[in-house]
Amino acid sequence: xxxxxxxxxxxxxxxxxxxxxxxxxxxxxxxxxxxxxxxxxxxxxxxxxxxxxxxxxxxxxxxxxxxxxxxxxxxxxxxxxxxxxxxxxxxxxxxxxxxxxxxxxxxxxxxxxxxxxxxxxxxxxxxxxxxxxxxxxxxxxxxxxxxxxxxxxxxxxxxxxxxxxxxxxxxxxxxxxxxxxxxxxxxxxxxxxxxxxxxxxxxxxxxxxxxxxxxxxxxxxxxxxxxxxxxxxxxxxxxxxxxxxxxxxxxxxxxxxxxxxxxxxxxxxxxxxxxxxxxxxxxxxxxxxxxxxxxxxxxxxxxxxxxxxxxxxxxxxxxxxxxxxxxxxxxxxxxxxxxxxxxxxxxxxxxxxxxxxxxxxxxxxxxxxxxxxxxxxxxxxxxxxxxxxxxxxxxxxxxxxxxxxxxxxxxxxxxxxxxxxxxxxxxxxxxx
Amino acid sequence: xxxxxxxxxxxxxxxxxxxxxxxxxxxxxxxxxxxxxxxxxxxxxxxxxxxxxxxxxxxxxxxxxxx
Numbered sequence: 001x002x003x004x005x006x007x008x009x010x011x012x013x014x015x016x017x018x019x020x021x022x023x024x025x026x027x028x029x030x031x032x033x034x035x036x037x038x039x040x041x042x043x044x045x046x047x048x049x050x051x052x053x054x055x056x057x058x059x060x061x062x063x064x065x066x067x068x069x070x071x072x073x074x075x076x077x078x079x080x081x082x083x084x085x086x087x088x089x090x091x092x093x094x095x096x097x098x099x100x101x102x103x104x105x106x107x108x109x110x111x112x113x114x115x116x117x118x119x120x121x122x123x124x125x126x127x128x129x130x131x132x133x134x135x136x137x138x139x140x141x142x143x144x145x146x147x148x149x150x151x152x153x154x155x156x157x158x159x160x161x162x163x164x165x166x167x168x169x170x171x172x173x174x175x176x177x178x179x180x181x182x183x184x185x186x187x188x189x190x191x192x193x194x195x196x197x198x199x200x201x202x203x204x205x206x207x208x209x210x211x212x213x214x215x216x217x218x219x220x221x222x223x224x225x226x227x228x229x230x231x232x233x234x235x236x237x238x239x240x241x242x243x244x245x246x247x248x249x250x251x252x253x254x255x256x257x258x259x260x261x262x263x264x265x266x267x268x269x270x271x272x273x274x275x276x277x278x279x280x281x282x283x284x285x286x287x288x289x290x291x292x293x294x295x296x297x298x299x300x301x302x303x304x305x306x307x308x309x310x311x312x313x314x315x316x317x318x319x320x321x322x323x324x325x326x327x328x329x330x331x332x333x334x335x336x337x338x339x340x341x342x343x344x345x346x347x348x349x350x351x352x353x354x355x356x357x358x359x360x361x362x363x364x365x366x367x368x369x370x371x372x373x374x375x376x377x378x379x380x381x382x383x384x385x386x387x388x389x390x391x392x393x394x395x396x397x398x399x400x401x402x403x404x405x406x407x408x409x410x411x412x413x414x415x416x417x418x419x420x421x422x423x424x425x426x427x428x429x430x431x432x
Numbered sequence: 433x434x435x436x437x438x439x440x441x442x443x444x445x446x447x448x449x450x451x452x453x454x455x456x457x458x459x460x461x462x463x464x465x466x467x468x469x470x471x472x473x474x475x476x477x478x479x480x481x482x483x484x485x486x487x488x489x490x491x492x493x494x495x496x497x498x499x
Contacts, residue, residue, distance in 0.1 A: 355495060362488050369443075369481050373474050376446050380471045383453060385464045395460050402459055 010098035017096050024093045024107055031084045032057065040064030042071075042082075046090070046104065060092065060104040070109050077111040078118070080225060085189075089113035118228075125230045125255055134237040138261045141242045146281050147210040147274060150179045151202045153195055154267075155186045160217025160248055164267035171275045173282060180209070186216035191226035196235050203240070211241050213274075214256070215267035217248035227254035236260055246270035394418040439480045442473045449473075 004012065029046035032054075036042050042062040047054050062070060075081050082088070091108035129135040150168075154161040161181070168177050182198035185191045195214065202212055214236075226232060227247060233255040236243050242261035246269055247254060257263040264270045381387060385395065395417045396403045403414065412427045437445075449470040452458060458466060 355492075359488070359492060362484075366481055366485050366488075369477070372443075373477050373481070376450065376470065376474050379450060379453075380467045380474065383463060383467045385460050385467075388460075402461065404459060 007098055010096070014096040014098065017094060017102075021094050024091050026089060026091055026110070027104075028087060028089050028113070029056075029058075029060075030087045031082065034082065034084050036067075040067060042067045042106075058102065058104055060090070060106055062106040066106065070106070074109055074111045074114070078114050080114075080118075082109075085225075086114060087117045122228055122255060125228060125233060126258065128230060129233060129237060129255070129259060132234075134234060135259055137237050138239055138243055138259055141240075141261055143242050143261070143277065144210040147242075147277060148175075148177050149208060149210045150177055150274065151209040151212045152179055152181045153184050153198045153202075153212065153214045154181065154216060156181060156183045158186065158216055160215050160246070160267040163217060164213070164215050164246070164271050167268050167271035168274065171279075173279060175275065175278045175282065177274065177278075187224075187226065189226075192229045192232040195226070195232055199235050199239060206240055209241060211261070212239065212243045213246065213267075213270055214243060214260070215246040215248070215270055217246070217267045224254050227256040229255075232256055233259050244270050244273065389417065389419040392419070437473075437476065439477055442477050442480075446470055446473050446477070 029048060032045040032047040034042065034044045041064045044060045044062075046058050046060045048056040071082050080086075089110040090104070090106050091110075092104040092106055094102065095105050096102045126135070152161065152164070154164070165179065168179065182201055184194035184198045186195075199212070202209060224247065236256050237259035244262045244264060245254075245257050245260045246264045246267040247257065248266045253263060262273065264273055389395070397415050397417075398406055398408065398412050400415075408414075408427055408430050410427050410429055414425050414427060416423045416425065449466050453463060453466060
């Protein structure tokens, strides 16, 4: 049986390909993997996906001279460097090497396709955010009246962060902001997850912040694809406090910019926005203070007038009351004087009456007793034995004893007392 | 009876003397004694009465002067 050596076969494949294929083909493919070697040659793996399933895959390379030209041009137009994950319209020639097999050599790139592709993808993400009803959510939040507590998502070492802080702190009115940095990678494949992680941290202490600022700046104006990713945009859109972006780029707005509450161009612009907001509040406060002061003065002088009137009214009323009270007092005093005098007069009258009565009764008593005593005196005068004798009676005694129950015998000597004197007689006889 | 004898006691004694004289028929000697005592008591009472009258008049005079 006739046969070919492997080299002969591979040579046949190579010749068949060269005979049948055009010199170059325009082909759309996604960059699966990509690396540069030391000489500046670029080696890639191009893929085509249906969903997550890889339906085609091939190695590709761009020689260093071509790569330098193509990548610079591509980036200048798309503002993004060539990187894995991008869908690109390549101009390639198919190469087959007997030892290394088949690969594609990139001759040219059409950046406009990538632009269009990116616009299409972006539109898809926007549509999805709208379909889920979250696109306007962060925008619909009200900015706090006095946003002073700022959560910052940025890279600590970035020039943008430094600008933002120094601009914020050096405002002309000396307004105070309290800032907390939540560091995150701001570019590359992991940026989206890092920013989401910081948002989650802020959300854990949501009460401590008035708003979130996402800033980056300086450096390459290129790698902004992470800000177009659905996941990050979804978090930003649904975040419970306003988010202000200052991502710092020249090209079209990213989706994160679109769903954020307010989009500013640079970190310095964000700082100005915050300062202006606070200055406005400061102005309103100063105006209010001025007006309060003014209306306070007016009210004060009004009140003073009212008070003065009240004081003078009160004085008059006090004087009137005093006069009234004085009159009442005077009348009471007169009444008191009159009543006292009257009472004294009545007492005196009563006393005089008593005195008269006492005198009268005493005199009566004395008269009555005088009478009584004089009656007794007369009685005693009449009873006096001498006065009995004067009336013709006589008293006879024997031996000094009254002749009453005595036995009188003949020859007894009787002494008879009479008014004129005494007579002594001798008893002759007695009769019974 | 001393001078300290009160008017009231003296008067009562006088009345009792009168009662004795009227109802108990004292003999002449007793009568003489009773009358002597009674007369003395009447004099005493009259003196007291006179003193009282004088004091009363003095008091009234003082009252009049105080008016």
